[in-house]
Amino acid sequence: QVQLQESGPGLVKPSETLSLTCAVSGDSFSSGHYWGWIRQPPGKGLEWIGSVYPNVNTHHNSSLKSRVTISVDTSKNQLSLKLSSVTAADTAVYFCARDVGLRQLVGFDIWSQGTMVTVSS
């Protein structure tokens, strides 16, 4: 059974960098799936942040691209997200997820439980 578990601070100060990790169990980064980050501001819809096909390709939402770094640590089976220069607009529930497609982006079939990150001084 594939499970994803995020960890990271729930409160980040404006202008600082938001850092989250997502521990993957029951699967590996060599399985052929894309892995992604999605966020959801309170009371609003889903926003794709970016997706990575480990050691091959990374795609980012162009509205965030210059601030986003997505990486994988295959030794720890962890996915990471860094979002720099955060503002209150980055306050959201952040999810990590696995794409059901093999070597293609077709939909996220496994999701983490989500972690709330608030940007505030």
Added chain:
Amino acid sequence: SYELTQPPSVSVSPGETATITCSGHDLGAKFACWYQQKPGQSPVLLIYEDNKRPSGIPDRFSGSNSGNTATLTIRGTQAMDEADYYCQTWDAYTGLYVFGAGTKVTVL
């Protein structure tokens, strides 16, 4: 950029069929997927590649995609189907994985 448009809300009576649309330029030429999200929970993938259901998803959920519109159909709607539903597609031209704004389904 690429945008997907969904109706903000859909109401349906128990046992009836709910139809949720998702519109985007030439969406039929791409794959669409659908998620269900209940309050406080993570989204659940209902449909991917237009009409495929992941294991465990009831067959009363079905999808289609043609022209500029993808459609999620819920047959025999139940009270438990009351939720927000989101469509999504990968637009290779812009390199964007786009979500629709979501449709709130109310079972009256």
